[in-house]
Amino acid sequence: MTLNQIIYDLRGIISQQHLADDTRLDDRLLKEWVHTTRAVWIRRESSKGGWQIDRQITQDVHDTLEVSDRSKVSNLVTGGSILRSSTDIPKTIELKNKSGIIEVGPVEKIALPFSFVPLHRARTFASGRFNGSAICAFLYGSRIYLWANMTNESFYKYIRYIVVNGIFEDPTEAEQFTHVDNTPCYSDDDEYPMNSWMWKFAREELLQANFELLTKAPEDRDNDAQGQER
Numbered sequence: 001m002t003l004n005q006i007i008y009d010l011r012g013i014i015s016q017q018h019l020a021d022d023t024r025l026d027d028r029l030l031k032e033w034v035h036t037t038r039a040v041w042i043r044r045e046s047s048k049g050g051w052q053i054d055r056q057i058t059q060d061v062h063d064t065l066e067v068s069d070r071s072k073v074s075n076l077v078t079g080g081s082i083l084r085s086s087t088d089i090p091k092t093i094e095l096k097n098k099s100g101i102i103e104v105g106p107v108e109k110i111a112l113p114f115s116f117v118p119l120h121r122a123r124t125f126a127s128g129r130f131n132g133s134a135i136c137a138f139l140y141g142s143r144i145y146l147w148a149n150m151t152n153e154s155f156y157k158y159i160r161y162i163v164v165n166g167i168f169e170d171p172t173e174a175e176q177f178t179h180v181d182n183t184p185c186y187s188d189d190d191e192y193p194m195n196s197w198m199w200k201f202a203r204e205e206l207l208q209a210n211f212e213l214l215t216k217a218p219e220d221r222d223n224d225a226q227g228q229e230r
Contacts, residue, residue, distance in 0.1 A: 088142035090173035
């Protein structure tokens with residue numbers, strides 16, 4: 001299902017059950033409820049034993065890379081260089097004992113992904129006997145960085161784009177990214193990263209969690225309007 005189809009489905013239920021005048025509900029509010037319910041559901045499911053990540057709930061964002069100084073302070077230059085994503089990566093859902101970023105790799109479909117590691121492991125990465133030419137990716141702040149124990153020339157010359165696969169808290173934030181052919185990575189008419197069966201159960205939680213707001217918000221707005229007229 002697309003997000004537009006989900007919102008249409010949600011409005012139909014609200015109207016049929018007379019929970020509220022659905023014409024008074026802004027699509028932006030309904031979408032926020034969907035994002036929040038999805039995040040809570042996935043977070044809860046990820047804490048269960050044996051849970052496996054379903055690629056259908058993940059998204060790919062494509063980004064160009066830029067050369068950055070290795071300094072932690074923006075106005076201090078160390079002279080050392082590192083590759084990083086040119087755009088902030090959307091915030092991921094907090095999973096239990098697992099990163100919300102699933103994979104970072106080149107744009108080639110059959111290319112092996114980079115090793116995605118925490119910052120403390122990136123500091124000593126590629127120092128072993130057999131991984132001297134390996135590339136790792138790590139998250140620092142909101143950017144993805146690439147690091148390898150190679151010369152700058154060989155490392156920076158060939159890598160221009162990356163694909164980040166993740167479980168993002170707000171899937172619509174992927175629309176700020178474009179594929180290499182300049183088509184957007186997301187629109188509300190694309191498949192929403194949530195299984196259809198998941199939505200069937202999650203929508204009940206959404207309606208229950210927001211029932212009070214649904215039933216009282218229109219009345220409160222009418223009362224506010226009457227108060228202003230007086």
